[in-house]
Amino acid sequence: MQETILIKLGELVLKGLNRKTFESTLLKNIRRRLSGLGDFEVKSAQSTIYVIPKTEESDLDAAEERIGKIFGIVSYSRACVAEKDLAAIREAAGEYLRDELLDAATFKVETKRSDKKFPYTSPEISEDVGAYLLEQYPHLSVNVHEPDLIVRVEVRDFGAYVHGNPRPGAGGIPVGTGGKAAILISGGIDSPVAAWTMAKRGVELTAIHFASPPYTSQRAEEKVVRLLEKVSEYSGRMEMITVPFTHIQEEILAKCPEELFTIIMRRFMMRAAEKIARKTGCQALITGESLGQVASQTIQAIACTDAAAHLPIFRPLIGSDKAEIVATSYKIGTYDISIEPYEDCCTVFTPKHPRTRPILHIVETAEMALDAEALIDECLQNLKYTKIGWRRRTDRED
Numbered sequence: 001m002q003e004t005i006l007i008k009l010g011e012l013v014l015k016g017l018n019r020k021t022f023e024s025t026l027l028k029n030i031r032r033r034l035s036g037l038g039d040f041e042v043k044s045a046q047s048t049i050y051v052i053p054k055t056e057e058s059d060l061d062a063a064e065e066r067i068g069k070i071f072g073i074v075s076y077s078r079a080c081v082a083e084k085d086l087a088a089i090r091e092a093a094g095e096y097l098r099d100e101l102l103d104a105a106t107f108k109v110e111t112k113r114s115d116k117k118f119p120y121t122s123p124e125i126s127e128d129v130g131a132y133l134l135e136q137y138p139h140l141s142v143n144v145h146e147p148d149l150i151v152r153v154e155v156r157d158f159g160a161y162v163h164g165n166p167r168p169g170a171g172g173i174p175v176g177t178g179g180k181a182a183i184l185i186s187g188g189i190d191s192p193v194a195a196w197t198m199a200k201r202g203v204e205l206t207a208i209h210f211a212s213p214p215y216t217s218q219r220a221e222e223k224v225v226r227l228l229e230k231v232s233e234y235s236g237r238m239e240m241i242t243v244p245f246t247h248i249q250e251e252i253l254a255k256c257p258e259e260l261f262t263i264i265m266r267r268f269m270m271r272a273a274e275k276i277a278r279k280t281g282c283q284a285l286i287t288g289e290s291l292g293q294v295a296s297q298t299i300q301a302i303a304c305t306d307a308a309a310h311l312p313i314f315r316p317l318i319g320s321d322k323a324e325i326v327a328t329s330y331k332i333g334t335y336d337i338s339i340e341p342y343e344d345c346c347t348v349f350t351p352k353h354p355r356t357r358p359i360l361h362i363v364e365t366a367e368m369a370l371d372a373e374a375l376i377d378e379c380l381q382n383l384k385y386t387k388i389g390w391r392r393r394t395d396r397e398d
């Protein structure tokens with residue numbers, strides 16, 4: 001039986017004139033994400049995107065799994081394609097949905113007929129298919145208000161499609177329609193969730209990671225790569241840029257008051273990140289900060305951090321509780337990696353009593369002991385680039 005995936009677009013449909021760009025970006029994203037899974041035709045017609053396997057080898061199960069993680073899709077259904085003929089439609093429904101029909105106690109049939117040349121009306125089709133299914137599956141009864149299963153029939157230009165309840169898509173808007181931003185990524189729980197949250201709003205990502213060897217290990221950096229691989233299942237490909245941060249941290253430690261270490265370090269992160277962002281076409285920075293979570297996440301500390309950069313800084317988790325962030329990290333598959341115990345450059349020199357309400361001019365005065373520009377330039381000379389999300393087989397070993 002020939003199968004197809006039918007995709008319903010999310011907020012896209014609301015976007016008026018932008019709709020075409022949104023739709024073409026989504027089509028491009030779907031095509032790219034399906035690469036490596038065999039030959040598929042991906043086309044759009046009548047407010048639906050069709051994903052049609054072209055050969056026996058096209059892996060529809062894997063395609064379905066990937067489609068569930070593409071932003072801009074509100075729901076999708078795996079459907080069987082029947083001839084545009086009433087008998088063929090009813091038999092397809094009985095056979096294709098066998099497992100769901102056996103599992104259900106109640107059902108109803110809903111028909112959409114966008115091909116107005118088809119000789120039966122939607123209610124006539126629903127009635128015919130419903131009667132046939134009742135006959136084939138005598139344990140079933142019809143419930144039009146709250147059925148366990150809705151059998152959906154869509155008579156479209158390219159054929160008749162039969163499917164059960166659609167699956168929820170990832171929502172959001174297609175990555176690439178919301179500009180490009182740099183996510184400051186650590187190995188923690190929060191920043192991968194922040195990355196995912198902004199990708200959901202259509203933002204294409206570049207990742208920036210500060211490493212402080214030998215205080216932080218190669219394995220800590222590999223952990224970040226694995227986290228980003230998970231995020232990239234939703235956000236698509238990205239580049240990770242590793243910034244050597246040891247010398248800057250050692251200089252701050254040697255020359256600035258201990259209680260200002262964290263805030264000055266964060267300001268250096270922003271300065272370096274801003275330069276990298278501008279070089280890579282990013283229009284904003286993203287962090288995983290959440291108000292009040294740690295000393296550097298008070299309003300005063302955030303104000304001091306922001307003053308070091310001129311790009312907008314998005315903090316999508318600012319109002320989230322830890323429990324909410326953890327729930328999202330479970331959902332997107334980053335939690336188990338995040339809790340692996342590797343050191344982060346932010347934690348290696350943490351002062352005992354960080355200043356929780358730093359005052360900008362005092363911080364600026366303390367920083368005068370450092371040659372900020374030279375330090376930033378030095379670390380920008382030694383960036384390391386890693387491609388994320390390019391190997392996309394689902395059966396690869398993790």
Ligand code: ATP
Binds near residue numbers: 186187288
């Ligand atoms: P996370 O769970 O993301 O590590 P956190 O609650 O531990 O966040 P901090 O460690 O203070 O908070 O870091 C705050 C934010 O600063 C992080 O969410 C991340 O965006 C950024 N950040 C921290 N460490 C690094 C790093 N090594 N490289 C890049 N960005 C970092």
Ligand code: MG
Binds near residue numbers: 189344346
């Ligand atoms: Mg952290």
